[in-house]
Amino acid sequence: MEPNHHDWLQNAIAEAEKGRDEGGIPIGSVLINPQGHVVARGHNLRVQTDDPTAHAEVVCIRNAGRRRDWRSLTLVSTLSPCIMCSGTAMLFRIPHVVIGENTTFVGAEEIMRWRGVQLTILHDQRCIDLMRTFIAEKPDLWNEDIGA
């Protein structure tokens, strides 16, 4: 089966929109298994739970629970993963990361590439618009989330 990155991204965008609708930071993630199915979902929960580590990718991997099949999974995120989220993916040796956009923020792509992680950047306009709107409305919250 040909992987359908845009279908996968649609699931991550749905998570991002859920976060936005909860008053949170609009970033979403899903984990996809080799059959192309979503095995875990997550969105940024910093505002909702006051947890500074609750980035979408960390929440998604947390929701995936204890498992040993990480090396067969693909992590999909609406935004380029920061160094914490990239480190989390690399700890579990997730081999492929699909990124909705890296226009509004570039995370630790360089380190992931150096460690051999395959990156697919989709340059999705919906993801860019979600972030641009959020950053314009809540710049201080965004800076807090990325440690700036």
Add this chain to the structure above:
Amino acid sequence: MEPNHHDWLQNAIAEAEKGRDEGGIPIGSVLINPQGHVVARGHNLRVQTDDPTAHAEVVCIRNAGRRRDWRSLTLVSTLSPCIMCSGTAMLFRIPHVVIGENTTFVGAEEIMRWRGVQLTILHDQRCIDLMRTFIAEKPDLWNEDIGA
């Protein structure tokens, strides 16, 4: 005031021992403020909560909550922080990491140094013994925790 790294480490070891006594992975962390006081504590909770991201350092930073003084804090951990935990420290630009030992495991020290994080390695025998005992007793759990 001269920083007393060994006093700080004693607090992290107490967390590690708490984790061990709960049947978990014996790694502990604390965050120290410029006055030398502990502002947050955490120990690995993978076994206790089935959360694969619940390494000691992530739990400690999670427990520290939403704050903007990360750049003034020191992260102390009984063991060399893995790439997820190092990435978390780097996201928040924590400038100094004190490491109990890096004999049984070397985390992402190279990346932290490259990013300008100051590392202090204490080569503490109690930390080494905690890990050696644990790895000998539960090698599979240890491999799960480090994505091996």
